[in-house]
Amino acid sequence: MAHHSALHSNFGVDYVITYRFADTSNVEARDGFTSLMQALARAGLATEVRNGDNCCLLVFVKVGSEKRFAQQVYRSRVKDWLHGVRAAEPAREIQSTLSGESLNEAERFRIIHHLITSPREEGGAGIIPKDGPWKNVESIFPLHDHTFNKEWIKKWSTMTFLKANDLDEIRDRFGEKIAYYFAFTQSYFQFLIFPAAFGFAAWVILGSFSPLYTIVNGLWCVTFVEYWKRQEIDLGVRWGVKGVAGIQQKRPNFQHEKEVRDPVTGETMQIFPATKRLGRQLLQIPFSILAALALGTLIATCFGIEIFLSEVYNGPGQSLLVFLPTGLLTALVPTLTTMLTSVATRLNDYENWETSESYDSALTQKIFVLNFITSYLPIFLTAFVYVPFGSLVVPYLDIFSLTARPFAADEKQLRAPQAGFMINPSRLKKQVIYFTVTAQIINFALETIMPYVKRRGFSKYQEIKSERAAKQGGAGAGVTIDDLPEEAEFLKRVRQEAELDVYEVSTDLREMVVQYGYLSLFSVVWPLTPVSFIINNWIELRSDAIKICVEMQRPIPLRADSIGPWLDSLGFLTWLGSITSATLAYLFSNNGLGPDGTPASVQGWALLLAIFLSEHAYLLVRWGVRLAISKMDSPGMEKERAERFMVRKRYLEDAMGQDVMDAPSNQMEEKITRAALEEDARQSSLRTTSPQDHFWSRQRSWEESAKVGASLIEKMAPKKTKKEQ
Helix, strand or coil: CHHHHHHHHHCCCEEEEEEECCCHHHHHHHHHHHHHHHHHHHEEEEEEEECCCEEEEEEEECCCCCHHHHHHHHHHHHHHHHHHCCCHHHHHHHHHHHHHHEEEEEEEHHHHHHHHHHCHHHCCCCCCCCCCCHCCCCECCCCCCCHHHHHHHHHHHCCCHHHHHHHHHHHHCCHHHHHHHHHHHHHHHHHHHHHHHHHHHHHHHCCCCCCHHHHHHHHHHHHHHHHHHHHHHHCCCCCCCCCCCCCCCCCCCCCCCCCEEEECCCEEEECCHHHHHHHHCHHHHHHHHHHHHHHHHHHHHHHHHHHHHHHHCCCCHHHCCCCCCHHHHHHHHHHHHHHHHHHHHHHHHHHHCCCCHHHHHHHHHHHHHHHHHHHHHHHHHHHHHHHHHHHHHHHHHHHHHHHCCHHHCHHHHCCCCCCCCCCCHHHHHHHHHHHHHHHHHHHHHHHHHHHHHHHHHHHHHHHHHHHHHHHHHHHHHCCCCCHHHHHHHCCCCHHHHHEEEEECCCHHHHHHHHHHHHHHHHHHCCCHHHHHHHHHHHHHHHHHHHHHHHEEECCCCCCCCCCCCCCHHHHHHHHHHHHHHHHHHHCCCCCCCCCCCCCHCCCCHHHHHHHHHHHHHHHHHEEEHHHHHHCCHHHHHHHHHHHHHHHHHHHHHHCCCCCCCCCCCCCCCCCCCCCHHHHHHHHHHCCCHHHHHHCCCCCCCCCHHHHHHHHHHHHHHCCCCCCCC
């Protein structure tokens, strides 16, 4: 019973801070830890310290001053109102605001994290992990709620579609940024039902490279992207975060060059010249060229080796040698991508972005370039180099004969044919199937299964190491020797969570966007592509939930009002897909055989015409779909209008009284009597009256005006004839 209680109880802990001092002197470690405790106490946070693993301390943090925490909540909500995120002004009293709108778990964790990390001048502790004086602070993370996690996974395992309440639950637990990812993946999954059904029918009836499938798929892509743009707005209104991107937090690593006074607010602003940043941003051009050359050369080289070994070389060991390019790509592409990502990160740091949002957006754009090259270049080479120019290129591929020379029996087996070479027409389809099916399965295994195996293996290694140390000198129990019995299971779980990786929602968003690119760009090659993706995404939604609950530290709740720059990537892939799909449909219009390795059969004018028409059709369809969606109402739009109406009504009521929007009374406000008329006549004789005064004194109320108007209508109405009567 005690074990069960410790497993599901977090002892009131809000956050855990890991303080690692393995590479620090004792004096420096003690001074740094004392500064850490002082900073947390100044921010109104209570702390408890326990032993961790491998020269590490676990600092347990919770709210120490509820009054100060309530002030932070109130300040956050007022800031939202001032920036237009909230429609209604919060109540003037703090307690009224908190009692009128309850605090969900994500908001609580977000504000406490803000207290820990925000600068001291803003009331926070100013603790940034691995930065400056906090270099020994390794991580800051909240603890998992295992009761919720267990129920959440069990619930999702029996559901096909997520409902709005399910997304609200994610938002209340993990914040809007992660909720937007699940909302996007769920919308994408639901939208895939139509292309999956149509793609299956096209595969059975129409076959590959169908112009009809190309048109329908293009229409679907445009509709989905435009629908999601509206869905983002609806969710932003539903979750109260529409426009929250305008509330940007300054990066701790931002380096300003000068300080100027804002002419409007009078505040001192830290400025980094935009022209100087633009000059640094221009370095993206040579970086993109370098990345394209490095990755492109590697992929093209492996591509050429694979063509040579599979379609030119016919000597011993050919069935095994064909896997050599795959091995090279598997080993070298991730390494080169990691190196280029590191360069992109340093370049992003050099650009010196002022806010975290702008920094993340710029880094996402750079990484998307790398992902685009590694994900799509092999198929582009097959579709637009191998298929149309294979007979011209293959004779020169014997430069790769070095890869098979040790296995060849004679030189003839290594010599590329100078004429009569026939390309493999099914190569393109097999490649698309690999990236849309096999690669998805491999990625799932690497993402879900391998971390579990790695974690269990590391845990087993730690147990064996502790047992051996205990047998030799009793040192193995050093970590847990001071644990109280009622805390032992809890501390064991915290130490395990401290060793987990940090969840990055941008990684999962990148996977979905790259997957969408395969559908938009190349599904015309294999119409069953959406069928594969709809199966994958149902599993992906559940596996990501398990990954968050089991394989990763609990994410820090962050706010967002969209999926960020990935939306621009979706739009770019949709536009490019309209071109590539039309090009492929034209090149393979001869029953899917293609140009057969020679460009002689390709009519340049017809190809350019197909590209021109498809791109302009895309622009026209996008305009039409965007216009149609803008005319459609939605729950989010209705809620936003209702909130604005209530704000206007409340303002008018406060300014002009409760009955400002009521209809006029049916009773005359003033009783008209003979005495009243005589009194008005006497008062008018005592003062000088103008014709204007006489004009406005004829009728005393709206009811009298109505009666006069009715009598005039009776007098002026034309007399009815007997026939009309």
